[in-house]
Amino acid sequence: MADVDDSDLLAAIARGDEEAMRHLHAEHASWIRRRLLRRFEDGELVEEAIQDTFMTVWHKPNAYRGEGEVGAWLWGIAIRRLIDLIRRRRRQPSTLVGSVRSAEDEALVGLEFGEFAGILERLPQELLGVVRATILDGLTTREAAVLLGIPQGTVKTRMVRARALLREEFG
Amino acid sequence: MTHPSRAELRGYLTSESSDFEADTIEHHLVGCSSCRVEIRDGEWTNRSWRQLRTTIRTPPRSRPERTLVTVGIPNHIAHLIAASPAFRPAWWLSVAAALVFAGIAAGAVTTNPLASLPFLTVAPVLPVIGVALAYGIPGDPLTQIAAVAPHGGFRLLLIRGLTVSASSIALAVLAALFFLPPNAAFIWLIPSLAATAATLALSIRMAAPVAAIVVVTIWIMLLGATTIAGTPTDAFTIGPHLLVLAIAVAIVGGARNSAPSSAAT
Numbered sequence: 001m002a003d004v005d006d007s008d009l010l011a012a013i014a015r016g017d018e019e020a021m022r023h024l025h026a027e028h029a030s031w032i033r034r035r036l037l038r039r040f041e042d043g044e045l046v047e048e049a050i051q052d053t054f055m056t057v058w059h060k061p062n063a064y065r066g067e068g069e070v071g072a073w074l075w076g077i078a079i080r081r082l083i084d085l086i087r088r089r090r091r092q093p094s095t096l097v098g099s100v101r102s103a104e105d106e107a108l109v110g111l112e113f114g115e116f117a118g119i120l121e122r123l124p125q126e127l128l129g130v131v132r133a134t135i136l137d138g139l140t141t142r143e144a145a146v147l148l149g150i151p152q153g154t155v156k157t158r159m160v161r162a163r164a165l166l167r168e169e170f171g
Numbered sequence: 172m173t174h175p176s177r178a179e180l181r182g183y184l185t186s187e188s189s190d191f192e193a194d195t196i197e198h199h200l201v202g203c204s205s206c207r208v209e210i211r212d213g214e215w216t217n218r219s220w221r222q223l224r225t226t227i228r229t230p231p232r233s234r235p236e237r238t239l240v241t242v243g244i245p246n247h248i249a250h251l252i253a254a255s256p257a258f259r260p261a262w263w264l265s266v267a268a269a270l271v272f273a274g275i276a277a278g279a280v281t282t283n284p285l286a287s288l289p290f291l292t293v294a295p296v297l298p299v300i301g302v303a304l305a306y307g308i309p310g311d312p313l314t315q316i317a318a319v320a321p322h323g324g325f326r327l328l329l330i331r332g333l334t335v336s337a338s339s340i341a342l343a344v345l346a347a348l349f350f351l352p353p354n355a356a357f358i359w360l361i362p363s364l365a366a367t368a369a370t371l372a373l374s375i376r377m378a379a380p381v382a383a384i385v386v387v388t389i390w391i392m393l394l395g396a397t398t399i400a401g402t403p404t405d406a407f408t409i410g411p412h413l414l415v416l417a418i419a420v421a422i423v424g425g426a427r428n429s430a431p432s433s434a435a436t
């Protein structure tokens with residue numbers, strides 16, 4: 001199959017090219033949906049998040065600045081759209097959704113996938129959820145709290161424990 | 172980079188892989204097009220795309236519609252109201268023109284008590300025409316919706332008819348203040364409201380344009396009869412009674428008609 005570059009598709013979408021939009025959707029919608037469903041089991045909400053995500057891309061394709069994979073950028077939009085929908089359903093005020101991590105978040109995270117992949121299996125389930133949300137999915141502690149349905153403070157204490165375990169493991 | 176095997180990808184889709192395997196696969200999918208193709212759910216993707224395409228192709232909301240939504244009117248109702256002739260310049264222009272001509276004709280002979288008659292004749296007719304227009308303008312997609320949906324159709328007509336009539340009556344109030352002597356300025360108002368209500372009620376039983384013609388005919392004949400009798404202002408007291416009677420007939424008849432048809436669906 002001919003590899004059409006995702007960023008070329010985004011450039012075409014910026015010109016209003018519906019066919020380019022169809023290609024981008026076909027390429028990414030399915031895996032993003034799978035990944036969202038693994039985070040949050042409400043299929044209806046996930047469908048809505050997917051639609052919202054690609055509508056956002058249709059209206060603002062230029063928000064992609066050419067940094068990193070287009071897939072990673074799309075995922076960032078999708079998981080935040082989902083969190084937004086979850087928050088709205090629970091009628092929590094939508095105060096945040098800055099996708100910018102605070103310095104505190106950075107200190108808690110500051111790890112790459114490869115660094116902890118080896119011991120991920122041995123993390124207790126409750127810590128794993130928090131690690132996945134913050135390190136793998138790139139969420140802030142506030143966003144992770146909404147996704148996991150736990151207080152923000154709990155996210156932080158679990159991250160501290162997870163990091164301690166990781167440090168032990170690496171010596 | 173090493174790709175996960177087909178078996179591993181299948182395990183991911185069926186939730187049989189371990190958390191660690193699944194996390195690794197997800198990390199890989201972000202940057203690997205060939206594995207994305209491997210796990211793509213084609214049927215779901217098509218459905219999702221069709222839905223997305225519909226949204227993309229839907230024209231953005233008009234300004235009146237956006238205003239109505241911000242004021243707190245539900246989306247679908249705002250859409251119906253915004254699509255009514257009340258938001259078309261052509262409608263306002265024609266109502267204004269009709270009122271001005273009638274007003275000028277009335278103002279020409281100020282001493283005669285019958286002088287206001289052209290205006291008084293026209294004012295109640297305009298909102299009725301508005302209702303007929305609200306029913307359907309050729310080429311308006313909402314007309315087809317009204318034709319297909321039996322009960323939604325009347326609600327649609329009611330909402331749109333009321334906005335159109337309200338707009339014409341509002342203009343008529345302004346025109347009356349300008350053209351008519353104070354003692355006659357508002358005697359057309361009650362017949363206007365009654366004529367609008369009668370047209371809407373009759374629309375339960377017949378097409379709105381036909382209902383409009385019936386009401387206008389009743390109104391003109393009544394005015395003719397009272398003018399011949401030498402007391403044209405009687406039309407403004409008898410008229411509402413007659414039109415209310417038309418409403419009653421329409422509603423009683425409509426109730427009897429609609430009962431079996433709704434049972435049949």
Ligand SMILES: [Zn+2]
Nearest residue numbers: 174175203206
């Ligand atoms: Zn691969």
